[in-house]
Amino acid sequence: MSLPVALADDLPFTVTLKVRDSCLCLHAQRAARAMARRFDIALKPTGITSGQFSLLMSLNRPAPASLGSVASLLAIDRTTLTANLKPLQRRGLLESVVDPGDARVRLLRLTSAGRAMLVAALPIWEATHAAIEAHLPDPDRLRADLDLLAA
Amino acid sequence: MSLPVALADDLPFTVTLKVRDSCLCLHAQRAARAMARRFDIALKPTGITSGQFSLLMSLNRPAPASLGSVASLLAIDRTTLTANLKPLQRRGLLESVVDPGDARVRLLRLTSAGRAMLVAALPIWEATHAAIEAHLPDPDRLRADLDLLAA
């Protein structure tokens, strides 16, 4: 009266192909991993990774930023940011201090070594980024689409 | 005769803003993290994450696939895939066997529990994915752009 369990549990291969080809999550992960790898390799001479470059760059601002606001900016979990700060603090590229106005808040600030690291990495970023944009039909359009996904 | 070191090491805030706003690596990471979080939350009732869903789905095929070919398909490092397999193997969702024709090759195959997991997760994926596509101007165009980044 009932079909074999194996059949009931099966999922047609055509469905798998549809999911694989259309899944925006998978497509975004693949693109993100490939980009990270590409920048990681290019930035290797400087000693920082693509993620560390983005983090340091986000801290290069006139007034120091709170941990939470940086996490929002990068769209990463607050606790992930805490973990990511450790190796950079250990290397003296940034420092975190308690906000004098609100003891709950941690203010993050680049050190001069951190700023020097950005200066050293910037030309590499520019060259790598230009090479990537060069074979995209419309980089601005893609950025807008990615912002929609991140929203 | 020389400027203070602090000035020489500085990087104008305007440059930082340009990098932050235009960096495709950062935009891709942000989008990927947001998408992963969204699918992770939606898939939570099933007990697998978005990455595990993609991996299991990529293994749902007529003939078992080698570890290396799956790593290429997902654009992840070979050793990352080895690590990702462990929790899924431990839960009996997939199994790896040595290729009878070439003892270097590991063939990966879903178990019936793995197929059942995909059947349970598929409706969640469909609903989540449809909701995301609904507010994108041109999903196919975005997929094509993401493929260019991953290439």
Add this chain to the structure above:
DNA sequence: CCCATATACGTTGATATCAACATTACTGGG
């Protein structure tokens, strides 16, 4: 002033990610 609530952050445990190095197995030339 006190307490309930909300906010900002830290810690822990599990998984994810990759480079560097090591191991095992196949393959072709001699």
Add this chain to the structure above:
DNA sequence: CCCAGTAATGTTGATATCAACGTATATGGG
């Protein structure tokens, strides 16, 4: 058959990612 080179994978160490839980601080109502 042997050996040098290549190919596929495993192992280790460092960083990345997030949920769940816990702690300290601020804020507003009474």
